[in-house]
Amino acid sequence: MRRINTELAVGLFIILGVGCLTFLAVKMGNLRVNHADSYPVQASFASISGLREGAFVEVAGVRVGRVTGIALDHKTYAAEVTMSIDNRVRLQEDAIASVRSTGIIGDKFVKITPGGSDVYLQPGESLLDTEPSISLEELISKYIFQGKD
Amino acid sequence: MTRSGRYQSIEVLGERVLDFVKDTGRFGLFLLMSGFYALVPPYEFKGIVAQIRFIGSRSLFLVVTAGTFIGMVVALQFHDTLVRFGSVGLLGSAVGLSLVRELAPVITGLLVIGRAGSAICSEIGIMRVEHQIDALECMAIDPYRYLIVPRLVAGIISVPLLGAVFIVCGILGGWFVGVVLFGVNQGAYFQGMYETVTGDDLAMGFVKFLLFGILLVWICSAKGFFLHLDPKGAFGAEGLGRTTTNAVVLSSILLLFFDYLISALMV
Numbered sequence: 352m353r354r355i356n357t358e359l360a361v362g363l364f365i366i367l368g369v370g371c372l373t374f375l376a377v378k379m380g381n382l383r384v385n386h387a388d389s390y391p392v393q394a395s396f397a398s399i400s401g402l403r404e405g406a407f408v409e410v411a412g413v414r415v416g417r418v419t420g421i422a423l424d425h426k427t428y429a430a431e432v433t434m435s436i437d438n439r440v441r442l443q444e445d446a447i448a449s450v451r452s453t454g455i456i457g458d459k460f461v462k463i464t465p466g467g468s469d470v471y472l473q474p475g476e477s478l479l480d481t482e483p484s485i486s487l488e489e490l491i492s493k494y495i496f497q498g499k500d
Numbered sequence: 501m502t503r504s505g506r507y508q509s510i511e512v513l514g515e516r517v518l519d520f521v522k523d524t525g526r527f528g529l530f531l532l533m534s535g536f537y538a539l540v541p542p543y544e545f546k547g548i549v550a551q552i553r554f555i556g557s558r559s560l561f562l563v564v565t566a567g568t569f570i571g572m573v574v575a576l577q578f579h580d581t582l583v584r585f586g587s588v589g590l591l592g593s594a595v596g597l598s599l600v601r602e603l604a605p606v607i608t609g610l611l612v613i614g615r616a617g618s619a620i621c622s623e624i625g626i627m628r629v630e631h632q633i634d635a636l637e638c639m640a641i642d643p644y645r646y647l648i649v650p651r652l653v654a655g656i657i658s659v660p661l662l663g664a665v666f667i668v669c670g671i672l673g674g675w676f677v678g679v680v681l682f683g684v685n686q687g688a689y690f691q692g693m694y695e696t697v698t699g700d701d702l703a704m705g706f707v708k709f710l711l712f713g714i715l716l717v718w719i720c721s722a723k724g725f726f727l728h729l730d731p732k733g734a735f736g737a738e739g740l741g742r743t744t745t746n747a748v749v750l751s752s753i754l755l756l757f758f759d760y761l762i763s764a765l766m767v
Contacts, residue, residue, distance in 0.1 A: 357553045364557040368661025371668040379596070380699040405698050457589075458695055 389416060389435040390474035394448040394461075398483040399430040401459040402450050408434045408461045415440040418461060434461060442478070443468040449482035459484060526729070530722045531714075534648045547650030548657075555616045555651070555717075556658030560665065562611055567666035570603055571595060571673030579682050588682075592689035593696035595674035600701050602763070604666045605708035609716060609755045612659060613748055617720035620651055621747040624724030625740045633725070648725070652717045659713030660706055667705070704766045711758060716751045723747035 399421065408416040420433035436442065445466030452459045463478070472478070578594040624647060627633050636643045671693070678684040723743050728735055730743060 357550055360557040361549050361552045364552065364560055364658075365661065367560070368556070368658075368664055371664035372661065375600075375664055375667060375702060378694050379600070379697040380702045403698075407695065 388438050390438060391419070392416075392434050392436050392442065392472055393475070393477040394432050394434070394481050395424060395427070395429040395477065396432060396448075396450060396481045396483050397429060398486070399432060399450050399459070400484045400486060401452065402430075402432070402461070402484060403459070406458060406460050408436060408463060410440065410442075410463045410465060415463070432461065441471045442466075444470045444472055444476070444478075445480060446472075446478055447480040447482065448478045450484035452484075523726075526726060527718070527722050530648075530725065531718050533644050534652050534718070534721075537642065537645045538649045538653055544645060544650050547646070548653050551650045551654030552658055554619075555612065555654045556662060559612055559615050559658070559662055562615060563608060563662045563666050564669050566607060566611055567604070567669030568673035570607060570666075571599065571670030571675075572677045574598055574603065574670070575674035575677040575682075579678055579684070588684050589688040589692060591674070591678045591684050592691070592693035595678070595689075596671065596693035596697040597701060599667050599670040599674075600697055600705045602759075604663050604670065605705055605712060606756070606759055608659065608663045608666045608709070609712035609759075610752060612655075612662065612712075613716045613720070613751050613755065617716045617751055618744050618748050620717065621720040621724040621744045622740060624648075624721050625727045625743055626724075628724060628727045629735060629740060643725075648721050651721055652714065655713040655717035656710060657713075659716075660709040663705065663709040700766075704762065707766065708759060708762055711762065712755055715754055715758065719751035719754060720747045723750070 402418060402421065404418055404421055406418045407414045408418065416434050416436035418432055419435045420431075422431045422433075423429075424431050432448075442463060443466035445468040447464040447466065449462050449464070450459055451462045466480075575591060575595050578591055578598075579588065582588050582590055582594065624633075627647070633643045633647070636646060675686075675689060679686045679689050723746060727740065727743050730739060732739070732742075
């Protein structure tokens with residue numbers, strides 16, 4: 352049997368290691384190779400409790416983008432969410448953005464319901480119609496305390 | 501050593517403290533010197549490649565086996581737990597998060613300490629015992645540059661790569677148990693994992709890998725390098741064995757300590 356020389360062993364190890372590293376970075380770190388195929392859209396919500404950067408944006412259950420930035424508007428105390436949307440998906444200006452979650456303890460995501468307008472959003476513009484994140488605790492407390500008013 | 505009987509216990513305490521301070525300072529300087537020589541050319545490429553083979557390539561089998569089984573057992577345990585809450589769909593997220601943030605760094609680190617760290621310590625220790633390091637200095641070859649830097653650089657390169665292999669093997673092991681054996685939805689397993697594990701989690705994992713790579717080479721080679729300065733007179737076969745054991749114990753403890761520290765700082 353031919354002995355594997357040092358260079359070959361190290362080369363194979365580096366290839367395998369870097370391969371695994373790239374896989375992790377692309378799949379989990381959301382490292383995007385190409386930034387040009389998406390455009391930013393803003394939306395302000397009354398509450399986005401539980402939404403994180405990197406959360407998905409869905410239209411009809413299909414993933415069309417990600418949340419790239421979350422900030423607080425210091426004047427209105429609304430949550431300013433920046434999303435990057437796939438270029439092939441065009442959103443109408445009256446589309447509705449709502450924060451939803453997958454199941455009771457699932458991840459939060461932004462659901463966009465398409466509107467009927469002929470005017471499409473330009474990159475960087477804002478969605479005006481939004482629905483805040485639904486808090487299960489608030490719903491339960493409403494239900495429990497509604498009879499006592 | 502002359503000790504007056506009356507203050508003997510206080511003297512012992514003082515001696516211990518002085519030894520500890522000396523050791524800490526010596527180890528710190530050792531790391532600074534090695535780091536300095538690692539950055540300043542000329543670089544010892546051939547030595548680095550040989551050490552990557554020793555620390556990295558040769559540990560690959562161990563890391564692949566360990567990663568696969570750890571992934572399998574984590575999936576098994578989490579499946580059993582998550583079934584009780586009716587949220588088996590979170591299996592992928594649980595396996596991915598625990599591997600990336602905690603299990604892969606700690607277990608890869610401990611495996612490499614056991615496999616390569618002990619060998620580094622005894623190798624350099626033997627060189628010290630047989631005066632090979634003195635011989636290098638006589639020939640005006642810097643022992644830091646020639647012996648320590650290749651191992652340090654190889655550790656910094658190898659441990660993160662081994663860790664990445666560990667994580668991928670763990671994910672596949674978890675997939676085998678979760679999806680193939682227990683019939684969890686494959687899409688839920690992978691998609692849940694990709695959504696939950698973020699860049700921050702990966703960053704935490706890889707900060708740990710880098711730090712553990714430096715730590716284990718540093719402690720193990722410094723223990724061997726300063727063998728002759730051991731206060732108990734470790735200059736022989738028995739002392740070498742004791743020093744190697746100490747190196748493995750000390751680097752394992754420091755690894756676990758820094759693991760907690762980084763987790764606490766980065767959460």
